[in-house]
Amino acid sequence: MSSDQDLVVQTVREILTGHEPTQLTPDRRWDADLWSDLAEAGLTGVGLPEEAGGSGGELADAVAVVATLAAGAGAVPVAEQLLVAGPAVLAAGLDLPDPSQPLTIAVSGAVQVDGSGLLTGTATDVAWAGVAHWLAVVAAGPDGDVLALVDVFGLDATDAANLAGEPRGSYVFDGVQAQVGPLADDVRARYALARAVQLSAAAETVLAWTVQYAGERVQFGRPLAKFQGIQMQLAEMAGEVTAVSALVDAAVQRLDRGEPLELAAAAAKVRAGAAVEVVARQAHQVHGAIGFTEEHRLHHLTKRMWSWRDEAGNELTWARVLGAAVAGDDPWAALTSAV
Structure with missing residues (x-):
């Protein structure tokens, strides 16, 4: 990370210290x-331009905020916002709502x-339905799909939620006025990449917590980390976290360079989703009973990982995208263009 990103991360962490997850x-x-x-x-x-009402900065800065x-x-x-x-609202030529x-x-x-x-x-x-003030929605227009920006403040939403309790409700529109603009081709890929960024950061933190716990928890006269079986579990977790991080970083770099995103985002989301099963399962096994209690911090991330895995397209959805891409006349070219 650059010094600017280090500062962003430090600022977010300092703010988080006053807001323990519940x-x-x-x-x-x-x-x-x-x-x-x-x-x-x-x-x-x-990451949103100052001239449009954002705070400025690079894509990498926005990714750092999201990951932290x-x-x-x-x-x-x-x-979702950053x-x-x-970015979808700006690509559609619409006015960016107040970032607050x-x-x-x-x-x-x-x-x-x-x-x-x-x-x-x-x-x-809809992520954060009932919480968000504004909604950018992919809609079918007279001549194809468009992006519509609508003020949903005060609009009723269903109270559905994911496993972590994050709102995932629905909105019903009956003649609601919206601003409309062209839909960027990479909106769905960006959404998948956003979830992959979150999954990668959560998995890395879960690994760090598990390594720390294994080093501190003494069983049968020695730390858990001294047992070969535990070492193998930690190594497997580390391998998954490293693989996800590499693919997510590659996808972010492609987006930053303005290159086609779909295949890179698909690969990152598939790999991140697959890693959830290993990382979450091994983490809870190493932590034992304490890791399943509501008082312990572990479930705040593992519940989100299990939820984010299925959002913005699960492994099957994006694996089909990858499969369709490599089923053409030149599979090798398609595979190598994704990284």
């Missing part, structure tokens, strides 16, 4: 105080928009 419930759907502190520090606009918050189980829609919805007002993305469901910008239909599985 179990989300229907009465506490997100960490509004954490969001407020992040917005006050300008971190909810990182994921590692700290921050219950805020920063990944890496997906914000949460912005999220909807790519699932059946939403239509007419020539006057009125939305009808249902957007499903």
Whole structure:
């Protein structure tokens, strides 16, 4: 990381120290105080150009913010705002909402928009539904898919949530006015990459916690880390974390260079999703019973990992994308172009 990214990470970590993760419930759907502190520090606009109302900075800065918050189980829609919805709104030529007002993305469901910008239909599985102030939604227009930006503040949303308690509800539109612009080709790939960034950061932190616990917990007169079986589990976890990190970094670099993203994001999301089973399972096995208690920190990340694995397209969804790409006349060229 550059010195600027180091500073960003340090700032986010300092803010997180005042906001310990807690179990989300229907009465506490997100960490509004954490969001407020992040917005006050300008971190909810990182990576979005200053001339558009953002805080400026590079893609790598935004990724650093997202990864740090994921590692700290921050219950805020920063990944959606900085890496997906914000860039999509700008690519569509629409006005970027105030970064202090949460912005999220909807790519699932059946939403239509007419020539006057009125939305009808249902957007499903919306991250932070009921929390976000603004929603960028992929909608079917008269001439194809478009991006519609709609103010959903005060609009009713279902109270569905993922395993970690993060809101994943739906919105029903019946003639709601929206701003409309062209849909960027890489919106879904960006969403997958955002989740892969979060998965990679969470897995790295879970590994660090597990290594620390194994070194401190004494059983039968010696630390767990001295047992060969535990060493093998830690090594397997480390291998998974390293593989995911490499593919996520490669995808971020392609995006930063303005190169086609879909295959790289697909590879990162598939590999990150596959790693969840190994990393989460081994972490809980090494921690034993204490790791399953609500008081322990481990579940705040493993629950999110199990949830994020299936969001923005699971392994099967993106493996099909990869399979279709390499089933053509020159599979080797397609494979090597993804990294």
